[in-house]
Amino acid sequence: MQTTLQTSRIGARVFQFGKLATAAALLAGCATVQTPTKGDPFEGFNRTIFTVNDKIDQYALKPAAKGYVWATPQPVRDSVTNFFSNIGDVYIAANNLLQLRIADGVSDVMRIVINTVFGVGGLFDVATLAKLPKHENDLGLTLGHYGVPAGPYLVLPLFGPSTVRDAVGSIGNYYVNPVSYIDPPGLSWGLYGLNVINVRANLLGASDVLEGAALDKYSFVRNAYLQRRQYLLSDNRRRPQDLPNYDEEAPLPKYDEDTGAAGTQGAAAQTAPASGAAATAPQGASAAAPEAASGTGTPPIDLRGGPETQIPADQLVPPTRFNFPSFKLR
Numbered sequence: 375m376q377t378t379l380q381t382s383r384i385g386a387r388v389f390q391f392g393k394l395a396t397a398a399a400l401l402a403g404c405a406t407v408q409t410p411t412k413g414d415p416f417e418g419f420n421r422t423i424f425t426v427n428d429k430i431d432q433y434a435l436k437p438a439a440k441g442y443v444w445a446t447p448q449p450v451r452d453s454v455t456n457f458f459s460n461i462g463d464v465y466i467a468a469n470n471l472l473q474l475r476i477a478d479g480v481s482d483v484m485r486i487v488i489n490t491v492f493g494v495g496g497l498f499d500v501a502t503l504a505k506l507p508k509h510e511n512d513l514g515l516t517l518g519h520y521g522v523p524a525g526p527y528l529v530l531p532l533f534g535p536s537t538v539r540d541a542v543g544s545i546g547n548y549y550v551n552p553v554s555y556i557d558p559p560g561l562s563w564g565l566y567g568l569n570v571i572n573v574r575a576n577l578l579g580a581s582d583v584l585e586g587a588a589l590d591k592y593s594f595v596r597n598a599y600l601q602r603r604q605y606l607l608s609d610n611r612r613r614p615q616d617l618p619n620y621d622e623e624a625p626l627p628k629y630d631e632d633t634g635a636a637g638t639q640g641a642a643a644q645t646a647p648a649s650g651a652a653a654t655a656p657q658g659a660s661a662a663a664p665e666a667a668s669g670t671g672t673p674p675i676d677l678r679g680g681p682e683t684q685i686p687a688d689q690l691v692p693p694t695r696f697n698f699p700s701f702k703l704r
Contacts, residue, residue, distance in 0.1 A: 413527055414596065420529040424592050427534060431574075436581070439574040451572065453497040458569045459508070460489045460496025465550040469511040473519045478509050510606060513550075514543030518607045527596055535599040 411417055443451070467482030485501035485508070493500040502508065517539050518524065525538030536544070548554055553569075556562040584591060 411593075411596075413600070415526050416528065420527065420596075421592055423529040423531055424595070427529070427532065428591070430532065431581075435570070435574050436578070438571055439578060442571050443575050443578070451575065454568065454572050455576065456489070456493065456499045457496045458572065459499070460486060460493070461552055463489075463508075464552060465513070465547055466509055466511045468550055469513060469516045470509060472516050473511070478511075481506055482509060512540075512543055513546040514540035514603075515607055517543055518603075524600075524603070527600065535595055537600075537603070540603070 414420065446454075463482050463486050467479050467486065470482055471479035485506050488501045488504060488506070489496045489499060492498075514537070522539055524540070528536050528538055528541055530536050530541060533544070553562055553565050556565065584594065
């Protein structure tokens with residue numbers, strides 16, 4: 375009798391939840407936008423689902439992620455991230471091989487082997503220390519690589535931004551992921567939940583910046599998602615091995631070699647302005663230069679500022695003892 379009552383209560387709750395879900399879907403269908411954005415014909419529906427997802431994140435996922443950060447030390451969280459990243463390399467390698475990116479696919483397989491064997495089942499990212507780059511790929515990008523159009527922008531319940539092509543690709547990613555085949559199923563879903571909480575914990579800082587900076591969160595997330603997917607799909611993307619390495623220091627110049635030649639060049643460089651000045655100087659000044667050098671011309675300048683100090687025109691005065699800036703007398 376008691377079991378029957380519990381079953382009926384559960385059935386009533388499921389029925390109520392179904393009615394709420396149906397009502398939400400009807401409201402989403404009724405919500406329309408007068409002028410939808412190009413590439414987003416379902417903007418009214420998408421905005422409704424986006425609001426629902428945002429509320430679920432605000433009242434469920436974000437508090438759970440903050441509690442996870444509070445209760446779990448940083449090294450443990452890093453190990454969890456490395457573990458799921460190593461599992462993700464399985465379908466990344468598969469999609470790179472499907473796209474005939476043989477070098478990237480072999481690199482991903484090597485990452486899996488190294489992190490699994492030497493990284494204690496993927497808890498430590500040894501492959502990155504071995505200079506093996508981390509790629510990003512999925513079945514949606516593979517379909518786009520072979521010319522399948524992205525289709526309209528689509529916001530999926532609980533999964534967030536996507537497109538029709540990426541939504542189809544996510545089904546394939548589920549079957550390629552090794553976590554899907556873990557028995558019992560409760561453990562598999564538990565690992566999926568841990569991955570979701572861990573990813574949300576890693577994005578706490580980014581979500582705070584988004585809430586403070588974006589005027590329209592829906593448009594910001596949509597544009598960012600579409601631009602990133604287009605960037606990952608383009609063949610001109612820069613890979614990690616093509617980026618400049620700022621860790622390597624450039625060799626210092628050697629000043630002890632060819633000092634004679636360097637000194638000769640420096641002397642030539644110093645005499646070049648003098649020769650140019652002599653070439654452009656007036657004839658009178660050039661004629662008076664030998665007299666000044668022999669001691670029969672103009673006497674040296676008295677820098678003490680006496681009353682008899684004579685400074686020729688267009689001549690620079692050096693700084694005085696008080697280090698005032700030099701100037702030119704006219």
